[in-house]
Amino acid sequence: MPIHYTGILDEYQTVRQQAGLFDVSHMGRIMIEGEDAIPFLQQVSASKVAAIEVLASQYAMLCNPQGGIKDDVFIYRLAPKKFLLCVNASNHEKILDWLQEQQAQLIHTVEVIDRSQDIAQLALQGPASIAILRNTLGTTIDHLPPRGCLECTISSISLLLTRTGYTGELGYELYVPADRALDLWSALIVTGKPYGLKPAGLGARDLLRLDMGYLLYGNDITEDTTPIEAGAAWLVDWQNNDFIGQPVLTKQREEGTTRCLVAFELLQKSVPRHGMPIFDEHKEIGQVTSGNLSPILQKGIGLGYVLSAHAHIGAPLFIDIRGRRVPAIVVKPPFYKRRKS
Numbered sequence: 001m002p003i004h005y006t007g008i009l010d011e012y013q014t015v016r017q018q019a020g021l022f023d024v025s026h027m028g029r030i031m032i033e034g035e036d037a038i039p040f041l042q043q044v045s046a047s048k049v050a051a052i053e054v055l056a057s058q059y060a061m062l063c064n065p066q067g068g069i070k071d072d073v074f075i076y077r078l079a080p081k082k083f084l085l086c087v088n089a090s091n092h093e094k095i096l097d098w099l100q101e102q103q104a105q106l107i108h109t110v111e112v113i114d115r116s117q118d119i120a121q122l123a124l125q126g127p128a129s130i131a132i133l134r135n136t137l138g139t140t141i142d143h144l145p146p147r148g149c150l151e152c153t154i155s156s157i158s159l160l161l162t163r164t165g166y167t168g169e170l171g172y173e174l175y176v177p178a179d180r181a182l183d184l185w186s187a188l189i190v191t192g193k194p195y196g197l198k199p200a201g202l203g204a205r206d207l208l209r210l211d212m213g214y215l216l217y218g219n220d221i222t223e224d225t226t227p228i229e230a231g232a233a234w235l236v237d238w239q240n241n242d243f244i245g246q247p248v249l250t251k252q253r254e255e256g257t258t259r260c261l262v263a264f265e266l267l268q269k270s271v272p273r274h275g276m277p278i279f280d281e282h283k284e285i286g287q288v289t290s291g292n293l294s295p296i297l298q299k300g301i302g303l304g305y306v307l308s309a310h311a312h313i314g315a316p317l318f319i320d321i322r323g324r325r326v327p328a329i330v331v332k333p334p335f336y337k338r339r340k341s
Helices: 008-017 037-044 089-106 129-143 178-195 202-212 246-255
Strands: 020-023 028-033 056-063 069-079 082-087 111-114 119-125 149-154 157-162 171-177 259-266 277-279 284-294 299-307 316-321 324-331
Touching (some): 008 020, 008 202, 028 037, 028 089, 037 089, 069 089, 082 089, 089 111, 119 129, 119 178, 129 149, 129 178, 149 178, 157 178, 171 178, 202 284, 259 316, 284 316, 299 316, 299 324
Antiparallel strands (some): 020 119, 028 082, 056 069, 069 082, 119 171, 157 171, 259 299, 277 284, 284 299
């Protein structure tokens, strides 16, 4: 995936105002299917997988025995006992190997199949995305709910269309046979041109997700951070006493944690970056995990872990930016709120 095509800021503004097309085929795609697909997934993920309806999806976290996040994934239920997992590119091999190990140890009647090479993935994001798809799918697209899935045909190409995304705008992911991905890309670019559609790259994607406070694996979450510390306790199925990492997460829920992930805004014009120290008035209390200047808000924004006593909305912070402590304040994400369509 290129960093940019026409330029990061141009692509960012295009997605916010019209639509951008991303090639996100670097992500991993793993199929889980078989008689025990649901109990298997409910053991390896912290989510209530059984609650996902057919042709719907769920954002979920896979944890290690210490409660650390092995990956954050999207789980798509394609049939009663057939699921597609979209995993982070950097974790693809790790998660594939781990799922196969769990399948062998748990002795479930389930298959773990890597489909990353034969299924490509495009993301059509932005307020004009629905109008672009309406050209081919008609008003059917109007009835697809958030996190819904639709098996459809676009330009004679059969694919899975899902209403998910990583930008904060109305958007869709398109899972397509790899040998037809270029055909679909080209068709969408032609169809979308009157609507201002442009290709978009990794740089714009990172700015867009930060506006929303969306987590980036390797920065904001790792195997050394838990869903509780990351502010993602809402993803955990607390009725399930059998998922990997459950005892640790339950203890953290009951007793609290020493650190928490917070969203912050700078009170002076500057740019926070990953790794910068966070201070209170006297001492270092944490570190920035993601940060940048939001083009649409024109202010420095970021995420970072701080001692729990400083994790409440309105708490004052100072970000050490090249030796200068810039005042900031803890805020409730998202930083940017999408206009209603």
